[in-house]
Amino acid sequence: MAQRTPARTPHDWWRSAVIYQVYVRSFADGDGDGTGDLAGVRARLPYLAELGVDALWFSPWYQSPMKDGGYDVADYRAIDPAFGTLAEAEKVIAEARELGIRTIVDIVPNHVSDQHPWWRAALTGGPERELFHFRAGRGDHGELPPNDWKSEFGGPAWTRLPDGDWYLHLFAPEQPDLNWAHPAVRQEHEDILRFWFERGVAGVRIDSAALLAKDPRLPDFVEGRDPHPYVDRDELHDVYRSWRGVADEYGGVFVGEVWLPDSERFARYLRPDELHTAFNFSFLACPWDARRLRTSIDETLAEHAPVGAPATWVLCNHDVTRTVTRYGRADTGFDFATKVFGTPTDLALGTRRARAAALLSLALPGAVYVYQGEELGLPEADIPRDRIEDPMHFRSGGTDPGRDGCRVPLPWVAEAPYAGFGSREEPWLPQPADWPAYAAGLQAEDPGSMLSLYRQAIRIRRTTPGFGDGALTWLPSADGVLAFARTEGLVCMVNLSETPAELHRDSRLLLSSGPLDDHGRLPQDTAAWLLI
The missing domain is CATH 3.90.400.10 (Oligo-1,6-glucosidase; Domain 2)
Incomplete structure (x- = not known):
C-alpha cells in the first residue's frame, strides 16, 4: 500500500482537504460485468493514496433502480447489489482510513425512489x-x-x-419529493446519518440542500417573489441545526450542494451550528477570464469570511461538462441551458487551460474537490443517442445531451480490454475509441502528463507551508494575469493574457502547469507556483 505524508491538521482536516469524487458505477469494475463496484474501488485505493487525496466522496452507492444515476434511493441502509454489499462498503471505509483517506457519503434528502x-x-x-x-x-x-x-x-x-x-417531484417522476414538514421524515434522516457515522464515515455531502422545504400552500411560482416557494426557505436552517448536533456527536462534517445567487443567504448555511462547508458553484461555472475569475474568488472568500467557514473549489463533477472540454470552447462558462449536441471544442487549448486551472484551484484558500478522471484530463465523451441513460436528456425532448458524457467509465490500462475498466463485459456507457490514450497506467510513466501534474501538485500542497486554509493577498499584475500571495512566501500566478508574464523577482519556481518560454516567462494559459 502507498504511504503518504500525514495531514497537518487532523481535527479540522476538511478546511484544507483535497477530496476526490468517486462515481462508483464508472470508477473501476472489479468483477468484469461492465459496472463499476466497490471491489474495483478497493483494488484502486493504492492509486488514490499515491494521488495524495485526503478524502473520497462517494456519489450514492445505495440500493436504487438507477433512474437517475443512483440519486433515486430505495434503501439508504443497503448498498446496491451492482456495487456490492454493506460489508464491502465497511471494508472500503476501513481500508481507505488505513491509508489516511477519509470517506464522505452522499445523502439525497429531497426525494426518494418510487421503489422506496x-x-x-x-x-x-x-x-x-x-x-x-x-x-x-x-x-x-x-x-x-x-x-x-x-x-x-x-x-x-x-x-x-x-x-x-x-x-x-422536483426531479424525475421516479423521484417523489418528501414532505419535510412531517417529523417522521426528519427523524428518519437523522437515523440515516447516525447509521453511516457509526460505520466510520467522516462526512456527508447533502444533495440539493436548499430544496427540501416547500411552502405548505404550494402556490404558483412568481418571479422575484420572496420567499421562494421551494428554494432556500428559512425553515431549512432548523433542519440543518438539528443535523449538526448529530454530526458533532461523531466528529463528522457536512458539505452542502447549495446553488444560490445571494451571498448573504448562502452564508447562512455555513453558520457555526449548521453546515461546515458548501460547494462553490460560481467558481465552477465561471468562464476562463481573469477579471471574472478574480471576482468569483473575491466574492467566494467574502461570503465565507463572516461565518469563518472555509471555501471549497470545484472545476467539475458528475453533473457538468468536463473541464478540458468546457475550457476548449468559445463559451468557457457552464450553464445547463446552453448544453447542446455538437459544440466545437479545441481539446489542446482546453487541456492547457485545465492544467493551469488545477494549479489555481489547489493554491486557493480552503478545500478542493477533484472529480474522478479530472486528474487524467478526460474530455467530455460523445455518447451515441441510443446509449444515453440520463433522464435530463429525455425530459428535454432529446435536445439536451445530458450528463452521461462526463460519467464514462475510467481508462486504467491502455492495452487491456475496455482500457482496464473491466475485463469481461462492455462498460455500461461506451468508452470513446481514444480512451486508452488517457489510461492512468500510461500517464503514471509520463512526467508531463496530467496525472503527474496532479500528483506533484497535491504532494507539494501537502508538504509546503502556506497552502490550504488561510489568507490570500492579491499582488500587482498585468492585465489578464492573476497573481496572489499566500503565507510563507508562497505565490501563485496564472497568465490568461496573450503576453508572456514575468515571474516575480527573487522567486524560486516550485511547479508550473506547462513549460516557461525561452526567456523564463509564463506563457498564455499557464500557471506557476513560486516561493519568494
Missing part, C-alpha cells in the same frame, strides 16, 4: 401518504397540475396517478 417502501405504502393509501406531497389537480376535472412548478429536468414537476391525485 414509504412510497409503495403511500400508493396503497396508508399513513405514509403524509410523507409526500399529494394534491388534487386544477381544472374542471382535476386534469391540470396543482401548480406551475417545473422539474429540474424539464417539464412539469407533477405527475398524476390513476386515482386522480397528483404528486410532486
